[in-house]
Amino acid sequence: MHQSFNSFGFGSGSAGESLWEAMDQLRSGFEKRAGSRMARGDVRAAVLALLAEEPMHGYQIIREIEQRSGGSWKPSAGSVYPTLQLLADEGLIRAEESQGRKTYSLTEAGRDAIAEGEGKAPWAAGGGSGSESHSRRGALAQAGFELAQAAAQVGRSGSQEQVQAAVDTLDEARRELYRILAQA
Numbered sequence: 001m002h003q004s005f006n007s008f009g010f011g012s013g014s015a016g017e018s019l020w021e022a023m024d025q026l027r028s029g030f031e032k033r034a035g036s037r038m039a040r041g042d043v044r045a046a047v048l049a050l051l052a053e054e055p056m057h058g059y060q061i062i063r064e065i066e067q068r069s070g071g072s073w074k075p076s077a078g079s080v081y082p083t084l085q086l087l088a089d090e091g092l093i094r095a096e097e098s099q100g101r102k103t104y105s106l107t108e109a110g111r112d113a114i115a116e117g118e119g120k121a122p123w124a125a126g127g128g129s130g131s132e133s134h135s136r137r138g139a140l141a142q143a144g145f146e147l148a149q150a151a152a153q154v155g156r157s158g159s160q161e162q163v164q165a166a167v168d169t170l171d172e173a174r175r176e177l178y179r180i181l182a183q184a
Contacts, residue, residue, distance in 0.1 A: 043075050043083045048110065048119025051093060055105035058084060069123040072139065147173075 046065050050056060056064065058080055066074040084104055087093040092110035095102040106114070113119060154166040 042122040043079050044087065045119050046075070046122050047080065047083055047087060047104075048092070048106070048114060049121035051104055051106045051110065052114045052119060055096075055103045057101045057103050061104075065123070068121070070139075071142070073123070 047061055050061055050064055058077065061084075062075055062077065062080055084093065084095070087110070088095055088104075090109075091107055092113055093104050094107050095104050097103075151166055151170060154162055158166065
């Protein structure tokens with residue numbers, strides 16, 4: 001364990017400070033992965049699937065995707081709005097201005113595209129490329145993020161003994177994760 005964590009700073013400085021820095025790096029990595037991106041086609045499929053149910057504005061679409069994916073996928077406005085514009089340019093959706101915001105809805109061509117199989121919801125079982133795998137990875141990333149937060153808290157406010165106990169616990173957790181992989 002000590003060998004593998006030296007690159008995170010466990011081998012230098014005070015143990016609490018080093019643990020905090022290492023867990024902060026780990027937490028940052030999990031934060032990036034927890035909101036990971038899906039393929040451009042998945043954003044398109046998700047937008048079409050949602051608009052097949054009811055008209056929505058852009059931020060509703062973003063929130064709905066996040067909710068339906070169990071929080072494992074929250075597309076950015078920078079991926080949703082260009083997709084909406086592209087779908088409008090293709091004639092699959094239309095935008096109507098109401099109360100200062102654009103509400104998007106399917107056109108007849110959009111309904112035809114849905115009927116032909118386009119717009120299968122990526123968060124649905126069997127829908128979209130790798131959606132089940134993405135959801136599992138999202139859950140793992142979230143668990144890792146929460147573990148990193150707890151470890152960082154021990155590093156910031158724990159005693160020397162508590163920090164050492166946390167290091168021992170993380171070492172055992174790492175070994176257990178490798179045991180899980182070895183069973184496959």
